[in-house]
Amino acid sequence: MIRPAMNSLSDFIDFTSVWVTEGFARDDVPTNGYECFTINQSPDSITKFVPVQSTLYTATLKCTPSSSPGGNYIHWYIQKPNKELKRILYTLDENAVYDSGYNNEKFVTGKKNSEYSLTVKKLNIEDSGTYYCAVLQYFQKTQCIKLKIVLEIQFLLRKSPLCKDASVKRFGTGTKLSVISSQSVSEPKATILSSSEKEVQKTGKLIYMCVIQNFYPDVIKVVWNKEGNTADLAAEQGDIVLDDQLKTYSLTSWITVDKADYGKRFSCKYKHEGVTSASQWGSTSIGEGKAKKSIDVDDQSESCPNRNNSYFENVLLKPTTYQAAYITYTLLLLKSVLYCPILVLTYKFAA
Incomplete structure (x- = not known):
């Protein structure tokens, strides 16, 4: 209204x-x-x-x-x-x-x-x-x-x-x-992201984010439910965004969950005319302590890897790794320097 x-x-x-x-x-x-x-x-x-x-x-x-x-x-x-x-x-x-x-x-x-x-x-x-x-x-x-x-x-x-x-x-x-006269109805595609376990341990809470994409038209209703409870949960929702190339819309909705509820099943439900069911409601769920994908609250960029993961800790950030690489490179360089005079002398004697 x-x-x-x-x-x-x-x-x-x-x-x-x-x-x-x-x-x-x-x-x-x-x-x-x-x-x-x-x-x-x-x-x-x-x-x-x-x-x-x-x-x-x-x-x-x-x-x-x-x-x-x-x-x-x-x-x-x-x-x-x-x-x-x-x-x-x-x-x-x-x-x-x-x-x-x-x-x-x-x-x-x-x-x-x-x-x-x-x-x-x-x-x-x-x-x-x-x-x-x-x-x-x-x-x-x-x-x-x-x-x-x-x-x-x-x-x-x-x-x-x-x-x-x-x-x-x-x-x-x-x-x-x-x-x-050109665009057609498009059914939403939804995925739930979860904050990383490190973030949960740090803050005592976790965030579930429902990313809903590729829907048309832009009229959609989103609610969250927890297993065993039909009441809608308090949630935040971003703006509906238009993709200029695809001519479809997307939005995000998220909830903050107490650590005590980590592992319980949560559902992101959305009502849209593109959903084929009679009620026009679709849903996706997450729970049992296993996230479909993980997001870090401090840095949600997918193009840059998390510098705290095991790859960086075990390979790129250990000083011993750098030392071993440096020694190997130095030995190869010395080897090539020693081989050069030997090849020259061999060529002269052969001539």
């Missing part, structure tokens, strides 16, 4: 006042029984290969509120890359009211049980963007008890009434639609 940046208390109050009267729902502000109301959209992404000038392709986006909107309208929005959010239409059941520039020849709504849908017809590259489903909920004056603290702050700074009619618009998770 898109939210304006809040850098100060005044920014927060500005946003809160908008929220109270007509704005976006905030996850951290209770809303009189609606605090658990969520809107799930599926799938997370859709990629459609559409030949140039073809009008035969469509894409259907789904929206499922966690409870009935209760007679309130379903709103559909689109946000194109680097553009503002724009509403396409709002609807109750299948009777849609379209905003300027949109019509039912391009966008068709539907409903089946508690699931709402938006079908985009005659796909072209201009249809690419992220589509959001939203529900506008209304509150009476008697319903704003749980907003009391927020409204009191508003009252102190703005001198506005403590209680008034309000509305909240809750947005779904969004579906990214990519319409392309």
